[in-house]
Amino acid sequence: MTYNEFKKIVKISKEEISGQILERNRDSIKVKKEEKVIENLIRIIDATLKICSKKSFQAMSIRDLSAESGLSGGALYSYFSSKEELLVLIQTQGREIANRVLVDQVVKSSDPVEKLRIAIKSHIYLSEAMRNWFYFTYIEARNLPKNEQKLAIESELQTEKLFIDIINGGIEEKVFRDENVVLVASVIKAMLQDWYLKSWKYRNRKVSVDDYADFVIHVAESILLI
Amino acid sequence: MTYNEFKKIVKISKEEISGQILERNRDSIKVKKEEKVIENLIRIIDATLKICSKKSFQAMSIRDLSAESGLSGGALYSYFSSKEELLVLIQTQGREIANRVLVDQVVKSSDPVEKLRIAIKSHIYLSEAMRNWFYFTYIEARNLPKNEQKLAIESELQTEKLFIDIINGGIEEKVFRDENVVLVASVIKAMLQDWYLKSWKYRNRKVSVDDYADFVIHVAESILLI
DNA sequence: TAAAAAAATACGAACGTTCATTTATTTCTT
DNA sequence: AAGAAATAAATGAACGTTCGTATTTTTTTA
Numbered sequence: 001m002t003y004n005e006f007k008k009i010v011k012i013s014k015e016e017i018s019g020q021i022l023e024r025n026r027d028s029i030k031v032k033k034e035e036k037v038i039e040n041l042i043r044i045i046d047a048t049l050k051i052c053s054k055k056s057f058q059a060m061s062i063r064d065l066s067a068e069s070g071l072s073g074g075a076l077y078s079y080f081s082s083k084e085e086l087l088v089l090i091q092t093q094g095r096e097i098a099n100r101v102l103v104d105q106v107v108k109s110s111d112p113v114e115k116l117r118i119a120i121k122s123h124i125y126l127s128e129a130m131r132n133w134f135y136f137t138y139i140e141a142r143n144l145p146k147n148e149q150k151l152a153i154e155s156e157l158q159t160e161k162l163f164i165d166i167i168n169g170g171i172e173e174k175v176f177r178d179e180n181v182v183l184v185a186s187v188i189k190a191m192l193q194d195w196y197l198k199s200w201k202y203r204n205r206k207v208s209v210d211d212y213a214d215f216v217i218h219v220a221e222s223i224l225l226i
Numbered sequence: 227m228t229y230n231e232f233k234k235i236v237k238i239s240k241e242e243i244s245g246q247i248l249e250r251n252r253d254s255i256k257v258k259k260e261e262k263v264i265e266n267l268i269r270i271i272d273a274t275l276k277i278c279s280k281k282s283f284q285a286m287s288i289r290d291l292s293a294e295s296g297l298s299g300g301a302l303y304s305y306f307s308s309k310e311e312l313l314v315l316i317q318t319q320g321r322e323i324a325n326r327v328l329v330d331q332v333v334k335s336s337d338p339v340e341k342l343r344i345a346i347k348s349h350i351y352l353s354e355a356m357r358n359w360f361y362f363t364y365i366e367a368r369n370l371p372k373n374e375q376k377l378a379i380e381s382e383l384q385t386e387k388l389f390i391d392i393i394n395g396g397i398e399e400k401v402f403r404d405e406n407v408v409l410v411a412s413v414i415k416a417m418l419q420d421w422y423l424k425s426w427k428y429r430n431r432k433v434s435v436d437d438y439a440d441f442v443i444h445v446a447e448s449i450l451l452i
Numbered sequence: 453t454a455a456a457a458a459a460a461t462a463c464g465a466a467c468g469t470t471c472a473t474t475t476a477t478t479t480c481t482t
Numbered sequence: 483a484a485g486a487a488a489t490a491a492a493t494g495a496a497c498g499t500t501c502g503t504a505t506t507t508t509t510t511t512a
Binding site: 183 | 282369437444448
């Protein structure tokens with residue numbers, strides 16, 4: 001699988017995402033016409049992610065968001081009931097998509113070596129396709145309210161668990177070395193995150209997403225393969 | 227070298243750090259008595275790092291800092307001329323210390339394998355000894371003014387260059403495999419950073435700093451050693 | 453050495469600004 | 483025309499910063 005093939009397989013339309021957000025947040029969205037909601041949620045989220053790739057969510061004012069999204073300050077409050085709710089909304093949806101796509105891809109194989117490759121590639125490709133989402137989810141997690149922070153941490157650990165399970169499977173089947181599984185999973189995760197946290201660096205150096213994914217697989221297999 | 231040995235060798239006293247900050251910032255510090263400056267800079271920086279391990283620098287108000295440091299809002303402005311300057315001041319000093327200690331350690335050996343081990347251990351141990359500094363420097367870099375952001379990026383690339391040079395040395399001496407040097411250095415860096423970015427995770431799992439450093443060395447050598 | 457004077461430092465209320473949010477009004481849509 | 487949606491102006495709280503005053507420390511005087 002290459003990045004281009006991945007993008008064809010995994011369709012993540014903005015309309016679909018907005019639709020899900022609408023379902024989750026009917027109560028706090030005051031606008032009734034679904035089309036309007038979906039259209040404007042897309043504009044709001046696009047604008048937020050764009051602004052927050054340059055400055056923090058806190059530093060983004062409602063005026064900034066209004067200017068970038070083309071909606072007035074007052075109109076924005078028809079789509080969320082507080083700035084903090086907007087933060088939570090984007091974070092929750094981001095985690096949901098990431099987790100769903102990743103799990104969907106991994107179950108496609110039952111061979112541990114293949115599973116590990118798929119998991120690494122899917123994560124990197126997904127974080128490339130939704131770079132702003134991933135960056136935002138990572139960097140703004142600490143500004144969430146306490147209970148939402150807990151959910152973010154759980155989600156992070158769940159993703160890691162997915163890798164732990166794959167590696168354990170490989171050790172049982174004696175295709176992987178008996179390494180410290182938790183540490184192996186941790187450093188794989190660290191490598192995956194580097195792709196979207198330092199995207200500026202890799203772009204400057206002309207490292208393609210396929211190059212990077214292959215290299216991370218190479219590293220993982222250097223540690224694990226017998 | 228273990229973490230405890232490292233701490234004995236590398237003395238990083240708060241007084242020394244504050245003294246250096248005073249030297250760098252004589253102009254904007256209005257208080258004349260050196261002792262006072264050093265004592266209060268320590269309080270201010272400790273308070274800032276403590277608060278910012280829980281919320282962002284932006285979210286920290288001068289009133290918060292006043293309460294935590296025990297100095298009045300007015301008094302604080304005798305030690306820096308704006309909140310932004312305080313951010314820059316801490317970041318600059320943090321980078322300076324990190325770079326100096328790392329370079330000092332690495333020159334101690336001329337063997338690539340040994341050099342790589344020292345570089346990895348020093349970085350992880352240093353980031354453990356100054357965890358709040360490192361976390362703050364990483365997480366708040368994006369809130370710096372444009373020109374300071376450039377310096378932060380340069381510093382990041384310089385650290386990576388240090389690893390690149392070590393690896394290239396090893397390849398020339400034919401003790402390391404001829405891998406993609408830039409990518410190897412990148413993922414090593416990613417693993418190093420994970421230690422202080424996810425310290426909560428490793429502490430919960432009772433992974434010691436020595437365990438982690440040894441493991442990162444193990445991974446690096448799995449990729450590189452012939 | 454002790455009191456008085458001067459200097460240095462710290463304080464905290466007050467200022468102007470900016471922000472998130474609300475409200476009153478206007479503009480679309482059907 | 484009636485209901486829905488968007489706007490623009492208004493509101494009050496919170497922020498960084500300043501500044502006149504109070505307190506502490508140092509120096510001078512006797």
